[in-house]
Amino acid sequence: MNHIITDNNWQIEDGAEKDVVLGSRLRLARNLEDFHFPYQASLTEKNKIIDELFNSLGFLDEENYYFLKMNDLSDLEKQVLREKNLISIDHAKNTDGRALLINNELNLSIMINEEDHLRIQSFGAGLEFSKIWHRADQIDDLIESKVSYSFSDKWGYLTTCPTNVGTALRASAMCHLPGLVITGKMYDILGAAGKFGLSVRGVYGEGSGSVGELFQISNQITLGYSEEEIIDNLESIIYQIIEEERKSRKFLLENDYNKIKDIVMRSLGILKYAHNIEEKEALKYLSRVKLGQTLGLFSEELDNNFFGDLLFKIRKAHLQIDKFTEKDKIDIKRAKTIQKKLLYKE
Amino acid sequence: MNHIITDNNWQIEDGAEKDVVLGSRLRLARNLEDFHFPYQASLTEKNKIIDELFNSLGFLDEENYYFLKMNDLSDLEKQVLREKNLISIDHAKNTDGRALLINNELNLSIMINEEDHLRIQSFGAGLEFSKIWHRADQIDDLIESKVSYSFSDKWGYLTTCPTNVGTALRASAMCHLPGLVITGKMYDILGAAGKFGLSVRGVYGEGSGSVGELFQISNQITLGYSEEEIIDNLESIIYQIIEEERKSRKFLLENDYNKIKDIVMRSLGILKYAHNIEEKEALKYLSRVKLGQTLGLFSEELDNNFFGDLLFKIRKAHLQIDKFTEKDKIDIKRAKTIQKKLLYKE
Numbered sequence: 001m002n003h004i005i006t007d008n009n010w011q012i013e014d015g016a017e018k019d020v021v022l023g024s025r026l027r028l029a030r031n032l033e034d035f036h037f038p039y040q041a042s043l044t045e046k047n048k049i050i051d052e053l054f055n056s057l058g059f060l061d062e063e064n065y066y067f068l069k070m071n072d073l074s075d076l077e078k079q080v081l082r083e084k085n086l087i088s089i090d091h092a093k094n095t096d097g098r099a100l101l102i103n104n105e106l107n108l109s110i111m112i113n114e115e116d117h118l119r120i121q122s123f124g125a126g127l128e129f130s131k132i133w134h135r136a137d138q139i140d141d142l143i144e145s146k147v148s149y150s151f152s153d154k155w156g157y158l159t160t161c162p163t164n165v166g167t168a169l170r171a172s173a174m175c176h177l178p179g180l181v182i183t184g185k186m187y188d189i190l191g192a193a194g195k196f197g198l199s200v201r202g203v204y205g206e207g208s209g210s211v212g213e214l215f216q217i218s219n220q221i222t223l224g225y226s227e228e229e230i231i232d233n234l235e236s237i238i239y240q241i242i243e244e245e246r247k248s249r250k251f252l253l254e255n256d257y258n259k260i261k262d263i264v265m266r267s268l269g270i271l272k273y274a275h276n277i278e279e280k281e282a283l284k285y286l287s288r289v290k291l292g293q294t295l296g297l298f299s300e301e302l303d304n305n306f307f308g309d310l311l312f313k314i315r316k317a318h319l320q321i322d323k324f325t326e327k328d329k330i331d332i333k334r335a336k337t338i339q340k341k342l343l344y345k346e
Numbered sequence: 347m348n349h350i351i352t353d354n355n356w357q358i359e360d361g362a363e364k365d366v367v368l369g370s371r372l373r374l375a376r377n378l379e380d381f382h383f384p385y386q387a388s389l390t391e392k393n394k395i396i397d398e399l400f401n402s403l404g405f406l407d408e409e410n411y412y413f414l415k416m417n418d419l420s421d422l423e424k425q426v427l428r429e430k431n432l433i434s435i436d437h438a439k440n441t442d443g444r445a446l447l448i449n450n451e452l453n454l455s456i457m458i459n460e461e462d463h464l465r466i467q468s469f470g471a472g473l474e475f476s477k478i479w480h481r482a483d484q485i486d487d488l489i490e491s492k493v494s495y496s497f498s499d500k501w502g503y504l505t506t507c508p509t510n511v512g513t514a515l516r517a518s519a520m521c522h523l524p525g526l527v528i529t530g531k532m533y534d535i536l537g538a539a540g541k542f543g544l545s546v547r548g549v550y551g552e553g554s555g556s557v558g559e560l561f562q563i564s565n566q567i568t569l570g571y572s573e574e575e576i577i578d579n580l581e582s583i584i585y586q587i588i589e590e591e592r593k594s595r596k597f598l599l600e601n602d603y604n605k606i607k608d609i610v611m612r613s614l615g616i617l618k619y620a621h622n623i624e625e626k627e628a629l630k631y632l633s634r635v636k637l638g639q640t641l642g643l644f645s646e647e648l649d650n651n652f653f654g655d656l657l658f659k660i661r662k663a664h665l666q667i668d669k670f671t672e673k674d675k676i677d678i679k680r681a682k683t684i685q686k687k688l689l690y691k692e
Binding site: 258268269271272273275 | 610611612
């Protein structure tokens with residue numbers, strides 16, 4: 001199991017608009033017709049659902065897919081899956097009667113008996129909604145050809161939480177917006193998001209702040225539009241945000257060159273030399289170094305996808321999964337992991 | 347003139363206890379018998395004093411000494427001399443009827459018509475009081491063989507300010523005490539200094555703080571002891587402070603290795619990568635890097651005397667003297683100066 005989850009996959013791939021959009025993510029919620037929703041189902045019923053799905057999905061090539069019962073996983077393995085967003089916090093915590101299907105490339109996962117019977121998730125680098133939608137749609141169709149989904153002609157796919165009813169689709173892009181944050185324009189974006197049916201939230205921020213100038217932008221509406229319409233709408237607004245971000249970066253370069261160059265260079269210096277570093281601090285400096293890279297402020301060549309890769313690799317469980325690490329050594333290992341990545345261009 | 351003052355001399359030499367003591371300094375105050383003290387002397391009288399001294403000291407080999415009238419110097423030249431402590435702030439500011447004698451190695455200077463007719467100063471790297479005392483004493487004897495000093499059998503050398511009467515000698519050592527500062531023991535030293543007749547003050551600190559953990563430790567008493575006794579007493583206490591500093595550093599290394607290594611490495615990273623840096627900030631980080639060097643925390647080899655050298659070279663006038671530099675470019679030039687020095691081991 002370990003070898004599947006320690007490395008990053010889509011995170012180090014190239015993708016559209018990757019100077020701003022690190023990754024895209026999409027999920028579909030589905031439920032089986034003949035069973036209670038998970039929160040009402042007994043453990044026996046949940047296990048029956050797992051069996052039914054395992055048998056129905058037996059056609060999936062076993063070499064490319066892993067079917068895992070959550071109770072069989074160690075805490076650290078669950079934590080790594082969580083850090084990669086392959087499972088939710090809840091799925092890592094409450095493991096009885098729950099399972100997970102993931103593919104080899106780690107760009108597709110299906111949580112079984114989370115809030116809904118199936119939570120199909122698809123991932124990709126850059127702004128690649130059509131690609132990841134196609135992948136999720138394909139496996140959704142495959143599953144639907146084997147089992148009966150709970151579906152209403154009036155409401156569409158039925159889900160545990162009514163906010164998901166309809167397409168039961170939520171798409172999101174992880175956007176790196178240092179230009180908008182530094183110029184203060186991010187407040188305008190946040191203020192306008194609701195009007196466009198979008199949710200914008202800091203990726204690592206609890207409450208107000210965001211760490212690493214990373215924001216998850218996703219659709220709020222799942223009902224009344226087709227999947228394609230929802231994705232197109234979200235994508236077109238994200239393209240506008242991308243343009244605003246690029247303009248802000250250009251503005252900073254032209255109007256505040258010395259300040260920006262200093263911020264960026266110091267961040268690179270700290271990351272290259274720190275002996276130990278906490279996660280949030282690392283994210284802050286990585287974000288700045290990434291900004292410097294997109295602005296062409298370095299003579300040093302850094303791997304194009306260093307930020308997307310390290311975003312995951314510097315997290316607690318990722319740092320510990322390959323080898324037991326004492327608690328007070330994790331920050332040291334994080335610093336070393338970053339330094340190794342910044343030294344070598346892949 | 348420029349070529350004499352742009353480079354550092356004694357600052358990059360080795361000296362005793364240089365892991366703690368960056369440099370030693372000593373001055374003698376002398377006045378000529380037949381003239382008013384400078385604050386009472388007219389401009390005509392002051393110029394007469396300069397002429398008298400220039401003629402008396404004509405025997406000094408001209409190739410090795412420079413005799414400069416303060417009014418002939420540019421503001422920037424005076425500022426550089428000030429930054430090197432070759433002249434006082436007052437001597438740079440009020441230049442009428444004032445002159446300066448300096449030797450080629452810049453380890454001897456004589457201010458003429460500052461607070462006293464002569465202020466003989468001698469400098470050296472490390473804790474080298476006997477060496478610099480010998481140099482000052484020698485030129486003092488030479489001068490005394492040519493002119494008549496104002497001297498009282500009861501009081502010793504007479505000076506403008508009564509606190510200097512007697513030997514008119516003040517010796518000081520510039521000590522780098524990061525271990526004592528970080529462990530909090532510096533407060534004990536400061537508290538006890540007065541009892542031993544010492545003055546301890548932050549080198550760049552105005553008021554309470556010190557920048558770069560640098561302290562000037564000097565004698566307060568000039569009367570009632572011989573020059574040798576004053577120097578011996580000061581030196582023996584400084585040796586105790588050196589021992590305390592070394593113990594504190596060892597303590598930090600043994601008890602707080604990860605924290606100290608992180609502080610030191612980040613400081614090195616910031617100095618190596620910053621695009622622009624202010625003087626006080628540079629001193630802070632240079633101090634930490636110096637600590638790291640003495641603790642053997644680097645794999646990189648740095649010039650042994652980088653700190654003593656940069657202490658002067660990063661100052662405003664030093665950065666501008668060789669080439670006109672716009673005000674907003676000084677911090678950039680400072681960063682580059684540091685980076686050049688840290689890259690090359692001389």
